[in-house]
């Protein structure tokens with residue numbers, strides 16, 4: 001007997017090829033029609049995320065939007081969240097780590113991000129994401145293929161084997177130029193830091209402005225080879241045992 005996950009994976013395989021020629025708007029319509037209230041946009045409110053949020057608002061008024069709040073975000077990012085809620089009339093679902101910043105410091109020492117950024121990202125981003133995705137049937141992301149080598153093989157609609165749900169990437173084939181053209185053409189709000197040479201924005205501790213000629217993601221985790229926070233690549237099993245058990249209790 002075929003189980004539900006296998007059935008969904010088969011359906012995804014059926015639409016995957018055709019989906020590559022869909023517009024972002026058609027992709028969003030398909031997502032909302034097929035997954036209803038069990039699909040949500042995941043965003044950290046970069047330029048790409050803002051495009052997606054604006055497009056979604058034109059397809060469905062009450063779409064779901066969540067963010068992983070590391071509690072280390074820039075004031076400009078929190079300000080943008082307020083503007084989004086007001087402009088689009090939605091409540092952003094904010095998901096935080098099981099550890100407050102103070103608890104993390106007690107458990108792992110001060111400034112963990114300077115010594116072990118993968119662990120810090122795992123605690124503050126990946127585990128909360130896994131918890132959130134556990135309540136969804138599909139998630140919508142704003143990744144683009146040309147952002148990092150890891151993202152270069154992303155499909156517009158795919159099965160996310162790591163988290164066990166459908167992953168939908170409506171603007172996966174867009175360029176940065178297309179993103180900014182949409183923002184200006186549609187008067188979409190964006191993070192004020194983009195105008196101060198921050199093309200990619202994460203936590204205050206791990207983001208700096210880029211210098212002329214640098215890669216757009218050079219300002220993320222400067223000094224480390226790391227280019228991804230792990231939302232698209234890492235596993236919960238890499239968490240220390242104490243946090244794994246705390247997470248397990250949350251899930252009960």
Ligand code: SF4
Pocket residue numbers: 070072113116117118120121122124125202203205206229
């Ligand atoms: S981006 Fe930096 S501060 Fe934020 S969760 Fe990752 S390592 Fe920690």
